[in-house]
Amino acid sequence: MPGAVEEFLRRDPSVERSTSRHAAQDIELGGVPIPRGSLVVVALGSAGRDAPRAGDAADTGPAVLDVTRPGACHLALGHGIHYCVGGPLARLAAAIALRVLPARVPKLELAVPADSLERIGSGIIRGVLSLPVRYRVG
Numbered sequence: 001m002p003g004a005v006e007e008f009l010r011r012d013p014s015v016e017r018s019t020s021r022h023a024a025q026d027i028e029l030g031g032v033p034i035p036r037g038s039l040v041v042v043a044l045g046s047a048g049r050d051a052p053r054a055g056d057a058a059d060t061g062p063a064v065l066d067v068t069r070p071g072a073c074h075l076a077l078g079h080g081i082h083y084c085v086g087g088p089l090a091r092l093a094a095a096i097a098l099r100v101l102p103a104r105v106p107k108l109e110l111a112v113p114a115d116s117l118e119r120i121g122s123g124i125i126r127g128v129l130s131l132p133v134r135y136r137v138g
């Protein structure tokens with residue numbers, strides 16, 4: 001389960017972009033000069049799907065959801081001084097929910113086609129506007 005939670009955070013993070021930063025000094029990042037004072041916004045979700053690393057085959061690349069992936073690498077909870085203070089709580093809640101929900105509601109399934117789900121369009125927070133499900137009691 002810990003590996004699955006990390007992989008879900010990597011593959012489909014719920015925060016798309018960081019809050020705004022300003023470069024404290026001239027820097028160069030990946031060949032791009034960033035002058036002092038520039039507004040910098042980090043595409044957190046994109047970082048988790050960076051170009052495949054050497055040795056990644058097409059079926060193990062970053063677009064593939066693989067809960068057995070060793071050490072899923074992501075920025076879904078930020079990085080550095082503003083790293084999410086709720087990270088441990090979020091990880092724990094997700095692990096409990098993912099374990100308990102299928103056990104208590106075994107026939108839980110999507111009630112609509114997955115590609116018809118409407119996404120939140122905030123540009124910062126990612127998710128679906130609603131998630132219709134159906135299940136059988138007993």
Ligand code: HEM
Nearest residue numbers: 014015018019076077078081082083084085086087089090
């Ligand atoms: C899956 C759930 C969560 C995700 C994906 C998430 C994601 C993030 C990210 C990406 C940042 C950094 C934003 C940036 O650098 O601009 C952040 C910061 C923060 N998060 Fe979360 N978060 C989650 C849950 C929570 C929870 C449960 C709490 C509180 C109980 C929380 C409280 C905070 C606070 C206070 C900050 C700001 C920290 C700072 O600026 O120093 N988060 N979160």
